Amino acid sequence: MAVGVRQPASFCGVVGFKPSYGLVSRYGLIAYACSLDQIGPIGKNVRDVAMLFDVIKGYDKHDSTSLNFDIGSASSHLFNEIKDIHIGVVKEFFGEGTDTRVESSVWNAIKKLESIGCKYDFISLPYLEYAIPAYYIIAMSEASSNLARYDGVRYGYRADLESDWNDVFSKTRQEGFGLEVKRRILLGTFALTAGYFDQYYLKALKVRKLIQEDFKKAFKKYDILVGPTSPILPFKLGEKISNPLEMYRIDVDTVPVNLAGLPAISIPCGLVSGLPVGIQLIADFTEDLKLLNLAYKLECELNLKLKPDIVAGD
Amino acid sequence: MSETELVIGLECHVQLSALKTKLFCSCSADYRELEPNTVVCPTCLGLPGSLPVVNREAINLGLKVAKALNCEISDKIIFFRKNYYYPDMPKNFQISQYDRVGGIPLGRDGYINIKTDSGVRTVRIRRIHLEEDPAKIVYIGSISTSPYSLIDYNRAGVALLEIVTEPDLTSDEEAHMFLKKLRSIVEHLGVSDGNLPGAMRCDVNISLRGGKRVEIKNISSFKEVKKAIKYEFLRQKQLLKRGVTVEQETRHWDEIRKITVSMRSKETEQDYRYFPEPDLVPIHIPVEWLNKVLVNLPELPEARKTRLITQYGLPAHDAEVLTNSKALADFFEEAAKLYKNYKNISNWMMGDLLRNLNELDIEISESKITPELLVSMLKLIDEGVISGKLGKIIIREIIQTGKDPKTLVEEKKLIKISSEETLNLYINQVFQEYPGAVKDALKDEKAIHYLIGQVMKKTGGRADPDLLNNLVRKKLSEISSSIL
Known part of the structure; x- marks a missing residue:
């Protein structure tokens, strides 16, 4: 799942890396939203992640969206000297709803970047405002179609019912899918329905294009863009399930990157009340090595020794 | 059938049976007469995690057909998902093409000329596109009374060309002529073998002028199309006569009972929720690619017809009938290599051969007669060993048994009495x-x-x-x- 690497990594105080779309084959990945899904490694540190990335990346003829070129070895590129790195601090990532404690932790990391020789200034990507609705419309539309195959005919759960295929399909899916999955299938189906297609799906594709252009413009000037990985601190299991809009909003900092297909990494940048905070670094398309290189340098400079408090029996 | 009141449009599905593999995976496209569910892989079964990869040769064959049907050819191939639930669909969506919201079919705005009793008629082709064949549902007896059904995924993912006409046809006979011509074209191109069961199927849109359009699905061969149209025409006519309005609906052709059965009415008409297939990138077709595919196109029926007229001195009508089937035209030319009275070959083929095939309700490829056998019979007549009248009798036996006419003549003591x-x-x-x-x-x-x-x-x-x-x-x- 698209935000399933950086955000959980941020919440757990580890490193999560989403490579450029097409660098890691999706063949074998159970599809949720094909045009947004990208497999990426999660690890203890940037070096582990880079080493795993080296193993899983590369062209795959079984995935038509796979990129047919070699970007080189990420793990050996980590130790390169960095010079003349220009950082853009994305204003929209520090917008309304961002926990000030998260902000100050991320700023602390930005200062560290400055101390290792990076320049920074502010940049605005105006269309990021529409990233969440665009992302969810595209993701749910694709998901509604990708999840259609779970009908109980060939594999997986099948309702215990002897009736015509229509009843068996319906009962199987009614019993087999969870609440959140059903919600997404219904919304995605709605967005693709004739009469709504133009105002939802097509509009979302247009927004996606505008966001891609926003990033493209930004990378003419900046090498790396930064901001928090998540606007809030980690929350408790199940805490947000009853308020989906709030839950979706937490993805505000991660999904724009998926819409644009760019490489991005979350690395821990501190603890607030014992809870980890992640900083997100974003690079231009296929600049994955540059991204990992800088992330590694920042990680060394931060030199965090994160050990979460584990409360027994909670 | 009155020509003025019937309006027919066809949606033909032509399997690209010349391909070695399926449209989006490397499974063999030759799936017939095999143990059910043995020519399958994760992709054509739609297993989670599998992805489609386009068979480039399928695009090439599609381009050839588009060209042969005088279509405007697209310079890019974009696939769409057509979403609907049906047990023959492994993924519950079909990878197909679309002509709206940024989609473009492989070919559009073409035509085929057919010869009818009232002269040459142009049937416009609205579009041609590539899509994957669904699995085959095996019914127990009739579709409408089968107590359960079985699914054979061997066919799933085989490359299909969907060829959609404008509603330019006005009788079952014209529809049949169109389908014959279409079949002859794809066979001359070498992209599909119409003899294979299910290689050419057809949905029919039919309305009586002023009435609502009814779609008939599940017609498994071109032969059945004629019967289905005939039945549906009479059904709608009866309804109109009784003052009942014909509802817009989808009906299935019940091949066993030879009737159409209502499947769903307009209120429950499908919304296919088309959107661009995110697992496949658009494929651009540069001019060089197109030229490479379209150079050396095989001789098409129209050109062959002209050649048969000039090379063998055949009347236009004979040449037309012969080239309406690749098998017939091939048969003629093979025979012409062995026997120089071309008109005589043609006469026998157009007359007694076709009449007997019609009566036996078989194709020439299903019959046992060969060009060598026909020629051997013609020589016996020429040499005066048997009479022409006897020829008319034994040709049916040759068609059915493939026996050498000389042997037949001896066996049956059929030698002409000229003493x-x-x-x-x-x-x-x-x-x-x-x-x-x-x-x-x-x-x-x-x-x-x-x-x-x-x-x-x-x-x-x-x-x-x-x-x-x-x-x-x-x-x-x-x-x-x-x-x-």
Whole structure:
């Protein structure tokens, strides 16, 4: 799942890396939203992640969206000297709803970047405002179609019912899918329905294009863009399930990157009340090595020794 | 069927059976007569985690057909997902193409000319696109009474061309002519073999002028199309006669009961929720690619027809009928290599061969006759070993058994009787048995034929007709002079 690497990594105080779309084959990945899904490694540190990335990346003829070129070895590129790195601090990532404690932790990391020789200034990507609705419309539309195959005919759960295929399909899916999955299938189906297609799906594709252009413009000037990985601190299991809009909003900092297909990494940048905070670094398309290189340098400079408090029996 | 009131449009599905592999995976496309569910892989079964990869050769074959049907050809191939639930769909969506919201079919705005009783008619082709074949549902007996159904995924993912016409057809006969022509074109191109069961299927949109459109699905062969149209025409006509409006709906052709059955009405008409297939990137077709595919296109039926006229001196009508089927045209040209009286070959093919095939309801490829056998029979006639009349009798046997005409002739003692002595024996017998007819024949020239017919019958059709004619007349004049 698209935000399933950086955000959980941020919440757990580890490193999560989403490579450029097409660098890691999706063949074998159970599809949720094909045009947004990208497999990426999660690890203890940037070096582990880079080493795993080296193993899983590369062209795959079984995935038509796979990129047919070699970007080189990420793990050996980590130790390169960095010079003349220009950082853009994305204003929209520090917008309304961002926990000030998260902000100050991320700023602390930005200062560290400055101390290792990076320049920074502010940049605005105006269309990021529409990233969440665009992302969810595209993701749910694709998901509604990708999840259609779970009908109980060939594999997986099948309702215990002897009736015509229509009843068996319906009962199987009614019993087999969870609440959140059903919600997404219904919304995605709605967005693709004739009469709504133009105002939802097509509009979302247009927004996606505008966001891609926003990033493209930004990378003419900046090498790396930064901001928090998540606007809030980690929350408790199940805490947000009853308020989906709030839950979706937490993805505000991660999904724009998926819409644009760019490489991005979350690395821990501190603890607030014992809870980890992640900083997100974003690079231009296929600049994955540059991204990992800088992330590694920042990680060394931060030199965090994160050990979460584990409360027994909670 | 009245030509003025019927409006028919066709949606033909032509399997690209010349391909070695399926459209989006490397499974063999040759799935027929195999154990069910043995030519499958994760991709054509739609297993989670599998992805499609386009078979480039399928695009090439599609481009050839688009060109042959005089279509405007797209410079890019974009696939769409057509979403609907049905048990024959492994993913519950079909990877297909679309002509709206940024989609473009492989070919559009083409045409096929067909020859009808009222002259040449142009049938416009709205679009041609590539898509994957669903699995095959096996019913237990009739579709409408089957207690359960089985799914065979061997067919799932085989490359199909969907060819959609404008509603330009006005009778079952025209629809049949169109389909024959289409089949001949794809067979001449070498992209599909219409003999394979299910390789060419067709949905029919049919309405009586002013009425609502009814779609008939599940027609498994071009032969059945004619029957389905005929049935549906009568059904709608009956409804209109009784003042009942024809509802817009989808009906299935029940091949066993030979009727159409309602499947769903307009209220529940499908919304396919088309959107661009995110697992496949658009494929651009540069001019060089297109040129490479379209250079050296095989000879098409129209060109072959012209050639048959000039090269063999065939009448236009013969050339038209022969080239409406690649198998027939091939048969003719093979025979022409062995036998130089081309018109004679054509006459026999157009006449007795086709008539017998029609009566037996089989295709020439299903029959046992070969060009060599036909030619061998024609030579026997030319050499006077058998009569033409006998030829007409044994050709059916050759079609059914594939036996050498020489053997047949010997087995059946069919050799023509051209001995005067023998024939006179038969003639004398007939003259004794039918004294009245002899009397008539003496007075009336026309009555001679009755006597000749009786002798021919006695010889089992083996009498040399010219000799027989002469001998009967000679005998009559002998009688006539003896009376005088």
